[in-house]
Amino acid sequence: SSILGGGSAGTIVPGTASGFPPFEFVNEQGELVGFDVDLLTAVVDETDYELGEWSDLNFDTLITALQNDQIDTIAAAMTITEGRDETIDFTDPYYDANQAVLVRENSDFRPSGTGDLADRPIGAQSGTTGESEMQALVEEGVVSESQTTAYENYVLAVQDLVNGNVDAVIVDTPVAETFVADRPVVSAFTIETGEQYGFGVRTNDDDRQQALNEGLQAVMDDGTYEELTRKWFAS
Ligand code: GLN
Numbered sequence: 561s562s563i564l565g566g567g568s569a570g571t572i573v574p575g576t577a578s579g580f581p582p583f584e585f586v587n588e589q590g591e592l593v594g595f596d597v598d599l600l601t602a603v604v605d606e607t608d609y610e611l612g613e614w615s616d617l618n619f620d621t622l623i624t625a626l627q628n629d630q631i632d633t634i635a636a637a638m639t640i641t642e643g644r645d646e647t648i649d650f651t652d653p654y655y656d657a658n659q660a661v662l663v664r665e666n667s668d669f670r671p672s673g674t675g676d677l678a679d680r681p682i683g684a685q686s687g688t689t690g691e692s693e694m695q696a697l698v699e700e701g702v703v704s705e706s707q708t709t710a711y712e713n714y715v716l717a718v719q720d721l722v723n724g725n726v727d728a729v730i731v732d733t734p735v736a737e738t739f740v741a742d743r744p745v746v747s748a749f750t751i752e753t754g755e756q757y758g759f760g761v762r763t764n765d766d767d768r769q770q771a772l773n774e775g776l777q778a779v780m781d782d783g784t785y786e787e788l789t790r791k792w793f794a795s
Pocket residue numbers: 577580619636637638639640685687688689690732755
């Protein structure tokens with residue numbers, strides 16, 4: 561798509577946070593894989609940039625890593641929020657999500673709304689919009705602060721749910737579906753948050769932002785995006 565190509569514009573070093581299947585996770589071979597990994601690779605391939613080495617970090621350190629130039633973009637199913645938009649920029653949206661409330665399959669507890677979570681121990685991953693929903697329940701007096709746990713990643717949160725240490729986990733709907741398919745958990749209800757994911761870029765890094773937006777448009781137009789959704793999401 562370019563005359564020069566081959567990374568002549570420079571490098572885009574990507575950062576992510578594994579433990580968020582199917583967007584980014586470490587497979588049985590120990591490789592970092594997922595929808596975001598494939599999508600960003602295809603997107604950068606459409607640009608004059610070269611894709612650098614992936615950094616796998618904790619989700620709640622990604623924005624700092626971007627600001628410190630440790631990485632050049634965040635590809636971590638990160639929701640475009642007003643708060644984050646104050647410190648970094650985002651590409652155009654590439655995926656929609658809401659929040660699901662996961663509970664154990666082998667229990668009678670089937671909450672149908674946030675009120676039913678009253679006085680239950682609940683969890684979410686640190687630094688996420690799911691954690692924000694959890695904090696909102698503290699502010700509404702549904703649960704107390706001491707009943708909430710913020711985990712390093714969602715794999716640990718769901719493990720603690722299965723083990724009975726928390727009674728519910730609040731997590732993005734597409735990721736909840738993956739856990740439901742693989743673990744003894746079910747989605748009890750959904751909180752309609754209307755989130756959209758974007759790739760994060762540094763404020764003022766207009767060149768990378770524009771290149772990624774053009775690359776995103778190209779993979780959406782040529783069918784690559786759809787192919788990747790079929791590869792990574794059960795229909
Ligand atoms: N979309 C959610 C957020 O941005 C969760 C992302 C994640 O855990 N990787 O907070």
